[in-house]
Structure formats: C-alpha cells, structure tokens
Amino acid sequence: xxxxxxxxxxxxxxxSCCLNIDGDxxxxxxxxxxxxxxYAKQECEVEFDEEAVEIEQITSQVxxxxxxxxxxxxx
Numbered sequence: 001x002x003x004x005x006x007x008x009x010x011x012x013x014x015x016s017c018c019l020n021i022d023g024d025x026x027x028x029x030x031x032x033x034x035x036x037x038x039y040a041k042q043e044c045e046v047e048f049d050e051e052a053v054e055i056e057q058i059t060s061q062v063x064x065x066x067x068x069x070x071x072x073x074x075x
Contacts (some may be wrong), residue, residue, distance in 0.1 A: 001049070002047060002049055003048060003049075003050045003075075004048075005048075005058070005073065006043055006045050006071075006072045006074075007044045007045075007059065007072055008042060008043060008069070008070045008071075008072045009037065009068070010042070010067060010069075010070070011066065011067040011068055012037075012039055012067060014039065018037035018038070018044075020065055021035065021037045021062055021065055022035040022036065022037050024061055024064070025044075025046060025058065025062070029048075030052055031048050031050075031051075032053060032058065033047040033048055033049065034046070035047075043072065044062070045075075
C-alpha cells in the first residue's frame with residue numbers, strides 16, 4: 001500500500017541539499033516512489049510502499065546523506 005509522510009529536515013544549507021536528499025532516497029531506498037524536498041520549508045514529502053520499506057529506513061537514509069530527519073506527519 002502506498003503511503004505518504006512529511007519529514008522535518010534539519011541541516012540543509014542550500015537548494016542543492018534537496019537534490020541530494022531526493023536523489024538518495026529515490027536511488028537507494030527500495031520502496032520509495034517519490035521524494036520532494038522543500039528547502040524553504042525545511043521539509044520532505046516521501047511517497048513509499050509501506051510493505052517494502054519502513055519509515056525508520058527512510059529517516060536513516062536521510063541521516064546517511066548528512067541531515068537529520070524527524071517524522072512530522074503521516075498523510
């Protein structure tokens with residue numbers, strides 16, 4: 001089942017940070033369908049298959065990319 005979450009991202013310095021986060025989530029986390037990070041809001045919306053990946057795996061990848069991620073909202 002496809003699910004959406006919104007993450008609060010801490011540690012972004014510029015718009016390129018968004019590209020790093022989105023690229024790593026979409027490339028390295030199996031089950032992530034899309035990722036849209038907003039630098040101005042310091043947020044990331046992730047659409048994923050909850051049967052293939054857990055939220056903790058998503059936040060862990062953001063941390064591996066060099067940022068902190070906290071679950072803000074499940075949609």
